[in-house]
Amino acid sequence: MAETTTRPLVVGPDSGPEAPFPLKMEGKVISGFGRGSKELGIPTANLPVDSSQTPWIDNTRSGVYFGWASLSLPVSHPDRIAPPPSSGAGPAQPHLEFQLYPMVMSIGYNPFYKNTVRSAEVHVLHKFSADFYDAHMRLLILGFVREEKDYKSLEALVADINTDCDVARTSLARDRWAPPKALTPGAETDGVLDAKWLVEPLPKA
Numbered sequence: 001m002a003e004t005t006t007r008p009l010v011v012g013p014d015s016g017p018e019a020p021f022p023l024k025m026e027g028k029v030i031s032g033f034g035r036g037s038k039e040l041g042i043p044t045a046n047l048p049v050d051s052s053q054t055p056w057i058d059n060t061r062s063g064v065y066f067g068w069a070s071l072s073l074p075v076s077h078p079d080r081i082a083p084p085p086s087s088g089a090g091p092a093q094p095h096l097e098f099q100l101y102p103m104v105m106s107i108g109y110n111p112f113y114k115n116t117v118r119s120a121e122v123h124v125l126h127k128f129s130a131d132f133y134d135a136h137m138r139l140l141i142l143g144f145v146r147e148e149k150d151y152k153s154l155e156a157l158v159a160d161i162n163t164d165c166d167v168a169r170t171s172l173a174r175d176r177w178a179p180p181k182a183l184t185p186g187a188e189t190d191g192v193l194d195a196k197w198l199v200e201p202l203p204k205a
Helices: 036-040 055-059 154-172
Strands: 023-028 045-047 063-072 099-108 119-124 136-147
Touching (some): 036 154, 045 136, 063 119, 099 136
Antiparallel strands (some): 023 136, 063 099
């Protein structure tokens, strides 16, 4: 069983993601195992692992990845960003259908819990005020952090996940790994990453 060790806090070259990245994944957020918030204090959003919708996933090694998530939150959700007030110089800006957040995620079986079904569990690096089950989520996966591991204790697992979060934040703070500020209101880094797919409107029903 793995013990936590000191790890580099930056993944990938400063020049940007390398093949096979970026990888794309999307779907509606579904119920998971119900232990992210309760046992770990690290809430996760689950997406279906479906090779008919995500062809690359069957041949992708299990482990921890990082990148950007976008969420189409319902209008009633307290974390949905309101349009900026009109200055009177033109029409008010509409609600953003998708909001972008940095994320870290696991794809695999989580050996500590002995899962028998492969899962995709996403930890969005934002403290939400309410759940968002059934919201449409898109993922732009930019890099691989580490292999999945077993642990001697829950505390060791949580410590490694917290390091994963630090790795994601630090790695995504570089301009070739971050979207332009126009797509991420309030972000510190004005990046050049092509993230337009994350905010494309959903097809009309």
